[in-house]
Structure formats: structure tokens, C-alpha cells
Amino acid sequence: MARANGQGIRAGAAVVAAAAAVAGTVWGASTFAGPGHGSGQRPAHANASRQGDAPAASGTPDDGAKGGGAQGAGGAPPSGIPEGIAHASESGGNAVNITIDDGPDPQWTPKVLTVLKKYDVKATFCMIGPQAKAHPDLVKRVVAAGHRLCDHTTDHDTGMGKKPVGYQEQQILGAKKMIEDAAGGGAEVEYYRAPGGAFTPDSRRIAAANGMRPLGWNVDTKDFGKPGVAAIVKAVKSEIGNGPTVLFHDGGGNRAQTVEALDQVLAWLKDQGRPTGFPVRTTPDGS
Numbered sequence: 229m230a231r232a233n234g235q236g237i238r239a240g241a242a243v244v245a246a247a248a249a250v251a252g253t254v255w256g257a258s259t260f261a262g263p264g265h266g267s268g269q270r271p272a273h274a275n276a277s278r279q280g281d282a283p284a285a286s287g288t289p290d291d292g293a294k295g296g297g298a299q300g301a302g303g304a305p306p307s308g309i310p311e312g313i314a315h316a317s318e319s320g321g322n323a324v325n326i327t328i329d330d331g332p333d334p335q336w337t338p339k340v341l342t343v344l345k346k347y348d349v350k351a352t353f354c355m356i357g358p359q360a361k362a363h364p365d366l367v368k369r370v371v372a373a374g375h376r377l378c379d380h381t382t383d384h385d386t387g388m389g390k391k392p393v394g395y396q397e398q399q400i401l402g403a404k405k406m407i408e409d410a411a412g413g414g415a416e417v418e419y420y421r422a423p424g425g426a427f428t429p430d431s432r433r434i435a436a437a438n439g440m441r442p443l444g445w446n447v448d449t450k451d452f453g454k455p456g457v458a459a460i461v462k463a464v465k466s467e468i469g470n471g472p473t474v475l476f477h478d479g480g481g482n483r484a485q486t487v488e489a490l491d492q493v494l495a496w497l498k499d500q501g502r503p504t505g506f507p508v509r510t511t512p513d514g515s
Contacts, residue, residue: 309509311432313444314419317472319505324472324497326351326490326504327445329380329421330452330479332359332366339487340478341373347494349504352443354378354421357403359479364410371415376506378419379404379440386424393430400434418509419443441509446471451486460489465496473507 317323326344328351331337337353344351353370355377360367371377381388381399388399404417420435421443422428432442447467449460464474474493476486497504 307437307439309436309439309441311429311436311442313427313432313442314507314509315444315446315471315473316508317505318508319503321503322472323503323505324468324474325507326474326476326494327354327378327421327443327507328352328476328478329354330359330384330477331355332363332370333479333483334363334366336478336483336487337363337366337370340476340483340490341369343487343491343494344375345373346491347498349494350374350376350506351504352376352378352419352506353478354380354419354443355403355407356380356384356479357382357406360403360407360410364412367407367410367415368412371411371413376419377407377411377415377417378421378443379407379417379435380421381423382406384423386426388423389426389428389431393434396428396431397434400431400440401438404438404440419507421445441507443473443507445473445475447474449474449476449486449489451483451489452477452480454482454485457485457489457492460485461492461496464489464493 317325326349328340331340331353332355340351350373353375355367357379367377379400380403382403383399385391385399388396400420404420407417408415417440419442420431420440422431425444427442427444435442447464447470449463451460468474476490477483478486494504
């Protein structure tokens with residue numbers, strides 16, 4: 229955090245400048261060719277625990293769980309949102325956070341919403357900026373149903389953690405603006421999830437300074453690779469002990485397996501008496 233704090237004053241000016249630059253940039257939906265960036269490859273979610281920040285000791289309760297990028301200690305900027313990567317649930321106890329990445333998608337997002345409604349579950353949708361811009365009706369449906377929004381950048385560049393701070397700012401702030409514009413009605417993007425878990429101290433600082441809690445995950449269902457419904461469900465049951473935040477996808481290709489697996493997982497959680505909730509945004513004392 230010494231680096232992040234030392235950059236505080238300069239960072240504020242940089243974020244403002246980046247926002248202005250993003251506003252003058254035309255981001256087309258064609259810039260996103262799916263999580264594999266047109267290569268057909270699965271993003272680096274499976275390796276997320278070995279990407280991003282170097283491991284650091286942290287007294288923040290929600291920074292101690294496994295998965296979703298290595299943990300980094302983080303303080304709270306003036307926005308009141310900590311820079312540490314969140315995993316815990318606002319509902320506490322044995323609550324589970326359902327998170328949905330890479331949409332919205334006109335074919336699969338409605339199906340995911342139908343399953344969530346069936347079990348009266350609220351989820352966090354981590355959206356790609358141009359996808360949100362191309363499908364504002366879906367973004368509005370997500371918000372109207374009581375789900376929360378998460379910034380998943382403009383291009384899902386899993387290598388952005390190795391690129392200049394200005395580039396990271398454009399990716400984060402550009403997507404935030406697109407998602408919020410698509411949502412309308414003053415809806416806010418409340419979280420930021422780095423592509424492939426490639427968080428950096430700079431990206432976490434930029435997100436927190438703009439009101440978005442960095443969001444990790446504990447259970448990678450590996451649904452993006454279409455391993456089969458049974459394998460996806462098994463991943464949740466076997467890894468839920470790692471922590472409460474589960475990663476699914478509604479974009480990037482055929483998500484039929486995800487939809488069916490999500491239905492089975494939510495039925496299982498109900499049978500287990502496990503509630504669902506949203507990831508924490510602040511530390512337990514509200515700071």
C-alpha cells in the first residue's frame with residue numbers, strides 16, 4: 229500500500245485525465261470478441277490465484293479467502309471503498325455470492341435471469357463495457373430485477389496488469405461509463421473485477437477511488453470451457469469451502485451448460501439452507 233498511498237495525489241489527477249480521454253474515445257462493440265479476444269481460448273480464470281498482486285498479509289477479513297487473484301492489503305480512499313480484493317458476503321454467515329461474468333448477452337443473460345428469479349436469488353453481473361453499450365435493455369433488466377453491476381473492463385484484456393497505468397484507467401473508467409449509461413436512472417457500478425484476476429495496486433486504487441470495490445472469487449466453476457453440467461456443479465460443491473463467491477459466465481459463447489448448472493447449484497444451496505447475498509463493499513465497521 230506504500231506505493232498506492234505515495235501515488236495518491238498524482239493518482240487523482242491521472243484518473244480525471246483518463247476519464248476525459250475515455251470520454252473522447254469511441255468504443256465499439258466490435259472491440260470485444262469474447263473473453264478469448266477472438267482466439268477461441270479460455271481466459272485465465274483458472275490461473276487467477278497466481279496472477280495480480282503479490283501475496284501480502286492483510287488484517288481485512290474479506291482478504292483472507294482463497295481464489296480470485298492473490299490478496300493485497302488495501303486501505304480506504306476518500307470514496308470510503310477499500311482497495312483490498314473482496315470475497316466475503318454482506319449477508320455474512322454461510323451466505324454465497326453468485327457472480328456472472330462477460331455479458332450481457334442477448335441469448336444467455338435472459339436465461340440466467342430466469343433461473344435467478346426462479347430461486348429468488350440476487351447476483352452480481354460483471355459486464356464488458358461494449359457489451360453493455362450494445363444491449364442497454366439487458367442492463368436495465370438486470371438492474372430492475374435487483375441485481376448489482378460490476379465493471380469487467382472494455383476489452384477483457386487479461387494482460388492489462390502488465391500495461392501502463394493510463395491504459396488500465398481507460399479500460400476501467402471507459403467500461404464503468406458505458407455500463408452506467410446503458411443502465412440509466414442513476415444506477416451505479418459497485419464493483420470492479422479484473423480480467424483473469426489480473427489485479428494490480430494501480431487498478432485496485434483506480435476502482436476504489438471511483439466507488440468500485442475490487443471483487444475476487446473463491447470458486448471457479450470453469451463453466452467457460454464447457455466441461456459439462458455435472459463438472460460445473462461438482463466444482464461448486466467441492467470448492468465452496470474456499471469461500472463464498474462463485475464465478476459463472478453469461479457471455480463469451482454458448483452458455484447452455486452454465487444455465488443448467490446454475491439451476492442445479494441454486495437448488496442445492498436451497499436444500500443446504502444456504503442463503504445468497506452480495507459481496508462486501510466496505511469493511512465490517514463501515515469504513
